[in-house]
Amino acid sequence: MxxxxxxxxxxxxxxxxxxxxxxxxxxxxxxxxxxxxxxxxxxxxxxxxxxxxxxxxxxxxxxxxxxxxxxxxxxxxxxxxxxxxWERVYPDHLLWHGTQAAALDGIRVHGLLPGRRTHVHLAPSKDSHVGRRSAVEVLLGVDPRDLTVYRAPNGVLLTRFVPADAIVRADAVHPARWSAS
CATH class of the missing domain: 1.10.10.970 (RNA 2'-phosphotransferase, Tpt1/KptA family, N-terminal domain)
Structure with a gap:
């Protein structure tokens, strides 16, 4: 960039x-x-x-x-x-959120919070360039059934909050695969 x-x-x-x-x-x-x-x-x-x-x-x-x-x-x-x-969407497959391993304990308790941002960013697939962050160690699979999900014009999926029970998978990521481009 x-x-x-x-x-x-x-x-x-x-x-x-x-x-x-x-x-x-x-x-x-x-x-x-x-x-x-x-x-x-x-x-x-x-x-x-x-x-x-x-x-x-x-x-x-x-x-x-x-x-x-x-x-x-x-x-x-x-x-x-x-x-x-934004466009309201109704995904019927897992969505993904990249994070650091050190954040997992807090996520297990509180879910995914937007922090100082308006929304939590999600990606439509594990290999998506959309919503990709650098230095991701873990990809969290999110079941979107009970979430209100939007798609921004650039394809990033967004929701206000992901409760811990909607996170149904955690996959380790090879760092080079998700490094900044």
């Missing part, structure tokens, strides 16, 4: 509030405002969006947003508005 892509993603996912960027509750901001805050030109933004390896950024005319992965603290987005902008 390019430096510009990281800067845009960070602004639209985590720092818009503290940087004074006006943003809608579902994450849209004016491209002109993003360019001004970041001191970029439109061509650099277009290249950064195109080269974003996880397709995190979505442009619609003169507005832009991060597809998912927003922080809750200090951001003008809301869970409800984001969910209304």
């Amino acid at each position: 390019s430096r510009d892509s990281r800067r845009i993603s960070r602004l639209l996912r985590h720092t818009a509030g503290e940087r004074g960027l006006t943003m809608s509750a579902d994450g849209w901001a004016a491209v002109a405002d993003v360019l001004q805050v970041l001191g970029m030109d439109r061509r650099s933004l277009e290249v950064a969006v195109q080269q974003n390896d996880k397709q995190r950024l979505q442009v619609d005319g003169d507005r832009i947003r991060a597809c998912q992965g927003h922080s809750l603290d200090g951001m003008p987005v809301t869970r409800e508005a984001l969910e209304n902008s």
Whole structure:
């Protein structure tokens, strides 16, 4: 991912509030405002969006947003508005979440929590590039039957919370297979 892509993603996912960027509750901001805050030109933004390896950024005319992965603290987005902008899906197979082995004890007790983010990220398959994280040691298989699941425009599956009893499988992962690309 390019430096510009990281800067845009960070602004639209985590720092818009503290940087004074006006943003809608579902994450849209004016491209002109993003360019001004970041001191970029439109061509650099277009290249950064195109080269974003996880397709995190979505442009619609003169507005832009991060597809998912927003922080809750200090951001003008809301869970409800984001969910209304995503597609509700009804998966009938296991979904996957990558994590560190050290996190398993807490997950067994509390389930998967979004932490400081709006939602828990899930992937549609074990080998999916969608929702992939670097340094994953364990893949957790999640039974989605009792979950409300959404698909962001970039294909990442999201839910507010995964209870511990919905986690039905844990598979060790060879680290090189899931390293950052």
